[in-house]
Amino acid sequence: MSHPTPATATPTPDVPTALGAVRVCALDDLLPERGAGAIVGEQRVALFRLATDEVLAVQQRDPYSGANVLSRGLVGDRAGEPTVTSPMYKQVWDLRTGACLDPVGKDPVDLRVHAVAVVDGQVLLVP
Ligand code: FES
DSSP: OOOOOOEEOBOOTTSOTTTTOEEEEEGGGSOBTEEEEEEETTEEEEEEEOTTSOEEEEESBOTTTOOBOGGGSEEEEETTEEEEEOTTTOOEEETTTOOEEEOTTSOOOOOOEEOEEEETTEEEEOO
């Protein structure tokens, strides 16, 4: 199994920085329906490019295992909303809201979500 190369974000002057958004990578760096890990500031995030080219981001840390693996999770959907399933213990979250949809018998723990925009083919994220 191959892993995307982690990206390190660098602020660029020509992007909407009013919200503190930083450029993470190009949209073309992301594979559809796959996750990629990135470090933005001091935060580890998991980016997901959907089939529609929308990009969503949640925390990289799996709250159940403590491992930074969510970018390696399986992208799916429930009732038309995109989800990710942890590669560790298979919990399922809504990628838009971070809500835990299936805690696999544990107490539900939601994920932090990060605002993302794609501008001129560049992926911008608010840490
Ligand atoms: S080998 Fe990379 S997530 Fe399993």
